[in-house]
Every structure is written in structure tokens, then in C-alpha cells.
Amino acid sequence: MQITDETIDYVGILAKLELSDEEKEQAKKDMSSMLEYVGKLNELDTEGVEPMSHTFSVHNVFREDVVTNGDDRENMLKNAPEQKDGAYKVPKTFN
Amino acid sequence: MDLSLTAVELGKKIKNKEISVVEAVTAYLDSMDAKEKDINAFITIDREGALKRAEKVQKLIDEGTLTGPLAGVPVAIKDNMCVDGMLTTCSSKILGNFKPTYTATAVEKLEAAGAIIVGKTNMDEFAMGSTTETSYYGATKNPWDLSRVPGGSSGGSAAAVSAEEVPYALGSDTGGSIRQPAGFCGVTGIKPTYGRVSRYGLIAYGSSLDQIGPLAKDVTDCATVLEVICGKDDKDSTSVEELGADFTSALVDDVKGMKIGIPKDYFGEGLDPEVKEAVMTAAKTLEAKGAILEEFDLSLVEYAIPAYYIIASAEASSNLERFDGVKYGYRTEQFRDLHNMYKKTRSEGFGAEVKRRIMLGSFVLSSGYYDAYYMKALRTKAMIKKAFDRAFEKYDVILGPVAPTTALKLGESLNDPIKMYLGDIYTVSVNLAGIPGISLPCGYDSKGLPIGLQLLGKHFDEKSIIRAAFSFEQTRPYKRPEYAVERGQKHA
Numbered sequence: 001m002q003i004t005d006e007t008i009d010y011v012g013i014l015a016k017l018e019l020s021d022e023e024k025e026q027a028k029k030d031m032s033s034m035l036e037y038v039g040k041l042n043e044l045d046t047e048g049v050e051p052m053s054h055t056f057s058v059h060n061v062f063r064e065d066v067v068t069n070g071d072d073r074e075n076m077l078k079n080a081p082e083q084k085d086g087a088y089k090v091p092k093t094f095n
Numbered sequence: 096m097d098l099s100l101t102a103v104e105l106g107k108k109i110k111n112k113e114i115s116v117v118e119a120v121t122a123y124l125d126s127m128d129a130k131e132k133d134i135n136a137f138i139t140i141d142r143e144g145a146l147k148r149a150e151k152v153q154k155l156i157d158e159g160t161l162t163g164p165l166a167g168v169p170v171a172i173k174d175n176m177c178v179d180g181m182l183t184t185c186s187s188k189i190l191g192n193f194k195p196t197y198t199a200t201a202v203e204k205l206e207a208a209g210a211i212i213v214g215k216t217n218m219d220e221f222a223m224g225s226t227t228e229t230s231y232y233g234a235t236k237n238p239w240d241l242s243r244v245p246g247g248s249s250g251g252s253a254a255a256v257s258a259e260e261v262p263y264a265l266g267s268d269t270g271g272s273i274r275q276p277a278g279f280c281g282v283t284g285i286k287p288t289y290g291r292v293s294r295y296g297l298i299a300y301g302s303s304l305d306q307i308g309p310l311a312k313d314v315t316d317c318a319t320v321l322e323v324i325c326g327k328d329d330k331d332s333t334s335v336e337e338l339g340a341d342f343t344s345a346l347v348d349d350v351k352g353m354k355i356g357i358p359k360d361y362f363g364e365g366l367d368p369e370v371k372e373a374v375m376t377a378a379k380t381l382e383a384k385g386a387i388l389e390e391f392d393l394s395l396v397e398y399a400i401p402a403y404y405i406i407a408s409a410e411a412s413s414n415l416e417r418f419d420g421v422k423y424g425y426r427t428e429q430f431r432d433l434h435n436m437y438k439k440t441r442s443e444g445f446g447a448e449v450k451r452r453i454m455l456g457s458f459v460l461s462s463g464y465y466d467a468y469y470m471k472a473l474r475t476k477a478m479i480k481k482a483f484d485r486a487f488e489k490y491d492v493i494l495g496p497v498a499p500t501t502a503l504k505l506g507e508s509l510n511d512p513i514k515m516y517l518g519d520i521y522t523v524s525v526n527l528a529g530i531p532g533i534s535l536p537c538g539y540d541s542k543g544l545p546i547g548l549q550l551l552g553k554h555f556d557e558k559s560i561i562r563a564a565f566s567f568e569q570t571r572p573y574k575r576p577e578y579a580v581e582r583g584q585k586h587a
Contacts, residue, residue: 007458010461011454011457011458011461012454014412014457014458014461015412015441015450015453015454015456015457016416016419016434016437016438016441017438017441017442017445017450017453017454018435018438018439018441018442019442019450027450027451027454030451030512031451031454031455031458033513034404034451034455034512034513035455035458035468037401037404037513037516038401038402038404038405038459038468038472039401040397040398040401041398041401041402041405041468041471041472041475042471043398044395044398044475044478046471046474046475046478049474049477049478050474050477051470051473051474051476051477052473052474052476052477052480053303053473054303054333054529055289055480055527055528055529055530055554056289056290056335056529056554058332058333061332063329069197072196075196076196076422078194079192079193079194079196079422079423079424080421080422080423081420081421081423081424081425081426082426088421088422090421090433090436091430091432091433091436092432092433093432093433
């Protein structure tokens with residue numbers, strides 16, 4: 001499958017990645033060859049086969065909604081690139 | 096101190112007061128000091144913390160509070176498992192300064208059993224790779240030959256055990272990431288049944304495939320560690336009740352009547368003849384001990400890698416959305432607005448292989464392609480699972496190689512992703528089917544590099560593969576790489 005510039009730009013938006021022109025060219029090549037390779041699955045007749053995400057039957061797991069961990073705000077904020085007044089600071093999102 | 100001791104042997108000596116915990120921890124920390132320049136198995140070494148904890152654990156042992164087999168024994172943790180307050184990078188620039196505020200359940204269980212964490216091991220970035228070369232912190236080298244890769248993605252854990260920088264380590268396995276490096280480094284590793292070990296605190300790559308497991312010098316260590324870390328955890332709803340989790344009871348030298356299936360499709364084109372010979376010799380050894388061998392067609396083997404890369408990349412693209420420069424980790428320095436900040440942070444923070452998989456994953460999940468790729472892969476997964484179910488109606492254990500070759504030269508597969516992916520041909524289907532697998536050394540090629548044997552079992556039947564592996568192991572002594580022997584002597 002040929003990957004166009006439009007496809008790479010679209011995937012870049014979905015993946016939240018900004019690629020340089022050089023990276024884009026490489027990504028086009030890589031993705032074409034990857035898709036060609038995984039396209040091998042098309043040889044396989046999967047008609048009537050249910051898609052499987054879990055290999056053994058899983059059920060909803062319920063538990064009481066009780067808080068067991070304490071307030072860890074201060075510690076967690078230590079990892080934040082930027083913080084202000086006990087919250088994560090991000091660039092302005094609208095004017 | 097003798098660094099060639101297994102974890103269980105060392106635990107015994109500590110219990111009998113032949114070695115103190117501080118002595119043991121110091122010996123391994125010194126071993127790292129002597130070898131890390133060559134091996135680069137560690138991203139973080141916590142000398143101070145480990146020594147402090149050693150004193151505390153010694154007290155608990157002396158009081159009789161800690162009595163388990165791993166009490167006082169040092170351990171290394173793959174750098175994708177969170178340890179409270181300890182740098183956890185996933186070998187990525189994007190988590191270069193991340194110190195978790197909680198500890199992964201599997202690690203917590205080891206700590207409760209008296210383990211001493213001495214450091215965090217190198218890996219492929221976000222566990223994406225089979226060579227540990229995609230690490231932002233430099234490649235790890237194979238102790239058997241420093242010009243070769245240790246395998247991956249748990250290459251740091253495997254190399255650290257092999258080089259005797261630590262008696263055992265935890266790794267994680269999404270498509271072979273415990274078993275293949277264990278094979279390349281001549282150590283033993285178990286990828287447990289999906290759901291056996293809690294994934295809480297394991298930084299997710301492919302959530303439906305990831306499992307944490309041990310890497311150690313022998314089967315006894317692996318069974319002992321697995322017994323400690325397994326079990327249902329409220330914090331991971333995919334973890335399950337313990338079924339037959341008394342793994343050490345399976346350390347029995349007896350395979351009489353055990354039915355072992357050998358998939359013909361694991362011995363075809365692409366398999367190195369020396370690997371083939373060693374693995375078949377191992378099968379014959381088990382036969383001589385009373386096991387019943389039979390060849391069969393597993394089928395679908397060539398479809399496992401394509402299905403795996405679609406599913407793993409799709410899950411990765413979703414799991415790695417959280418790295419956006421807001422709550423933790425790296426943030427780009429200059430940006431126009433929020434969205435631009437996300438994009439620049441991620442583009443600068445992730446390495447090439449990670450970006451490649453995030454993009455592939457985003458594509459196969461995008462509208463218009465979802466059915467053709469992602470759903471197709473999930474259907475293939477169902478067929479692969481069924482093929483294993485059919486095989487396990489006839490056999491107790493499936494036997495084959497871990498990888499088509501022994502350890503590759505550094506740089507050999509880095510520029511050809513598909514070539515690297517093909518090296519996972521015997522391991523990925525195990526993750527798709529969710530079954531357990533063990534990898535242990537079964538021979539050496541003409542270059543002197545270790546060859547791995549892989550044994551696969553039914554869901555939650557780790558005990559059969561442990562029994563088969565233990566029985567095989569009794570026929571051959573553990574071999575140390577020259578590097579570890581020489582460096583150990585020099586240092587002692």
C-alpha cells in the first residue's frame with residue numbers, strides 16, 4: 001500500500017507527532033513496508049471468526065468504591081513540568 | 096562472596112547467617128561497579144538506598160519476621176516497573192526525570208518478601224524492540240560477547256543476571272521480551288500466563304499481551320520468584336485468582352509419560368542449523384528421561400508476527416497518549432500553544448521505533464482501516480489461540496526454539512525493523528494465546544553463544560513447563576560466561 005503525504009499528515013495528527021520533512025519521507029517508507037508486511041493476514045480466511053481481545057473469559061470486576069490511597073497531590077506534582085497553586089500548569093488553551 | 100550463587104542459594108546462606116545481607120548487597124553493588132562500563136545493564140543503581148534497606152531487612156530476618164527464600168537477596172527491576180521514589184524511565188527521554196509515587200504490585204510483593212532492589216535495568220524504549228538498542232540510554236552488551244546484543248526488550252535484566260551483577264531480575268514480556276533475552280544471555284526466564292501476575296505499576300505497552308516475569312540463573316529461582324509475585328490484585332482487573340500457583344512443588348526431576356509436542360513449523364526455513372540441533376538434542380534428552388515426543392503441525396505460525404504488530408502497535412498508540420508533557424516527564428522548551436506543546440514534546444521525547452509503532456497503531460485504528468487491519472488481527476489471534484488449544488488437547492507441553500538465531504551483532508537489525516520483528520517468530524504467538532512459556536539454556540553454538548530452549552504450557556499450567564524445564568536442567572550444569580568468571584575473580 002502506497003502511503004501519501006496526506007495519510008502521513010493525518011496519522012501525525014492522530015498520533016500527536018510533528019515530523020520533519022525528512023522524517024515524513026522515512027515514515028512513508030516504513031509504514032508502506034510495514035503495511036505490506038502485515039497485509040499478509042489477507043491470505044487468511046477469517047470469515048465467521050469472532051475477533052478475540054481476551055484469551056480467557058473475563059467478567060466485569062466489581063468492588064466497593066472506597067478510597068484507599070491518601071492524598072498524594074504534593075508528591076505527584078513534583079513530577080509536573082510546571083505547576084501552579086496545587087495544579088498542573090498548561091499553556092493557554094483559548095483566548 | 097561467590098557471585099555465581101543462585102538467588103535461592105544466597106537466600107539460604109543469608110538465613111544460615113553465613114553471609115549478611117549487607118555483605119551480599121555490597122558484593123553485587125561492587126560487581127556492578129566493575130562491569131557496568133562494559134555491560135550497561137542498568138539505568139539506575141541505588142547503592143545508598145539498597146544498603147540502608149539491607150540493614151533493615153537483616154533486622155527483620157534476625158527477629159524471625161522475614162523467613163522466605165528471597166529474604167535479603169538483591170534484585171534488579173526492569174525500568175518499566177514503577178518503584179516509589181526511584182527514577183523509572185522506560186529507557187525513554189520522555190520519562191527521563193520521572194519518579195513514581197507508588198510501586199508496582201509485583202515489586203511490592205518482592206519487597207514484602209525481603210528483596211533488596213539494587214537498581215533499574217535497561218531495556219528497549221517502552222519495551223519496543225528485541226535488542227535493547229532502542230534505549231535512549233545506550234545499548235546493553237551481551238556478557239557472552241560484548242560486540243553482541245543481549246536481546247530484548249528485557250536485555251538489561253538478562254545481561255545483569257548473566258554477568259552476575261545481580262542474582263535475579265524482573266522483566267516483562269509482550270512478544271518475547273523475557274524469553275528471547277534469557278535465551279541470548281544463557282539464563283532462564285518465565286513469561287507467565289496472562290493474568291497470573293498483576294500489571295499494576297507496569298508502564299503499559301500492549302496491555303492485552305504484557306506480563307511481568309522473572310529472569311534468573313535456574314528454574315528453581317524462577318519458580319520461587321513467580322510464586323511470590325503472582326496472584327489476583329484489586330488494582331489490575333485482568334489478574335486472576337491463583338490456580339495451581341504452588342510452582343516450587345513442580346521442581347521435580349520426572350517427565351515420565353509427559354506428552355511433548357514438537358511443532359514442525361518451528362523448525363523450518365530461517366532456523367539456524369546449530370540452534371535446531373541443540374533444541375532437538377534437548378527434546379531427545381527429555382525423551383530419554385521418559386517423555387513421549389510427537390511432531391505435529393501447529394499451523395498459522397507465519398501469521399503471528401503480523402497480527403502481533405497490529406495489535407501491539409494499536410494498543411501502544413493508545414497507551415502512550417498519556418505522555419504529553421503535562422503531568423510528568425519531559426516537556427519541550429518552546430511551543431506556541433497547548434496542542435503544539437503536545438506534539439513537540441512527543442516528537443522530541445520519543446525515539447524512532449516508538450514513533451514508528453505509534454504511527455502504525457494510530458493508522459490501523461483509524462476509521463476506514465480499523466476493520467481491515469485491527470479486527471482482522473483480532474480474528475487471527477482467535478485462530479492462533481484455537482490452534483494452541485487443539486495442540487494442548489494432545490500434549491502437556493510444546494517444545495521449540497526461543498529464537499531462530501543466537502545473539503546478533505550490535506547494529507545488525509537496527510536499521511531493518513522487519514528483520515528485527517522476524518526474530519520474534521517463535522515467541523509472539525505465546526502472548527497472543529495468553530499461555531505461559533519458559534526459556535532456558537540448552538546448548539552453545541560454534542561461536543560459544545548460548546542457545547535457548549522454549550517450553551510452552553496450557554493456560555495456568557506453568558507447573559508442567561517448570562517440571563519439564565527442571566528435569567532437563569538436571570542433565571546439564573549452569574554455564575557462566577567467561578566474562579563473569581574473569582571479572583568475578585579479578586574483583587574478588
